[in-house]
Amino acid sequence: MNDARFDEISKIFAQYLERKSPPLHFRGNPPIEQREAMLLLQVLLKWAPASNPAPFVRAVLKRIEARNRTRIWPSVGDLEGTCSEISKSMRTTTGRSLYEPNREEILVRRLEGRDAIGEDELYSHRMAGLVASGRLSPELLEGPRKRAHDQRVKLYGAERAERQRLAMLSRYEDALAQHLRDLGVPQSELCEVSG
Structure with missing residues (x-):
């Protein structure tokens, strides 16, 4: 708190x-x-x-x-x-309350505080947007992703866990590239940023 x-x-x-x-x-x-x-x-x-x-x-x-x-x-x-x-x-014209917590702010604070976040969220479109906009450092995702992956290995075995991780990572990288394009990052820089 x-x-x-x-x-x-x-x-x-x-x-x-x-x-x-x-x-x-x-x-x-x-x-x-x-x-x-x-x-x-x-x-x-x-x-x-x-x-x-x-x-x-x-x-x-x-x-x-x-x-x-x-x-x-x-x-x-x-x-x-x-x-x-x-x-x-206190709803705005977008339908969002002026006083509703901003989900992205909450995610960033939780990552900075090393709180648990669901694995799907760690690879989400929203997370890609936070990284693309610079509001979140990609390094903050490494530890939680590794812990989540380790749990998945325990549940499903290494091979299945790795397939699932790669599928989520692929979706995340596609979303990140789309966010970066939307932000006007030149095509030549996209590989550097997402890699």
Whole structure:
């Protein structure tokens, strides 16, 4: 988890909760109050965008505050529903929420953090686009691809695993070449970049 993102959302939410009272049946029981606050925070962490989450979190809390006539914490269900509404209301003309995490950004961060990624994704058209655009270094793919291939060897044996790897690599290289052509890379440089 991104500590800066967590800290930013936590701070905004803590300031909000300071102005509110826990539900009556939680009052006077700090462990239960803390657990409920963490459940609410988890909802915000789940829905908030990966980068610049503050505007989203503030919009959600502002809408909750406008709806509620009391000074009591929202329920998990109310917070989930409001997060969903805010996310839908902030859709762009392309249909993508302004606050939906960018799948490509997530993939790059996961690779940089050495998180597991499915083998099909490691050879995907999307991954080829990230490499072609320079947003991802091809070297970052080497380790995860080797680990995935080693797992495939254990499951299917060396010969079958290698055939599958070569088929995926061929599709990846075709996609990479197409992305590079789309970006205007001269034909003479395509072999150098993809090889």
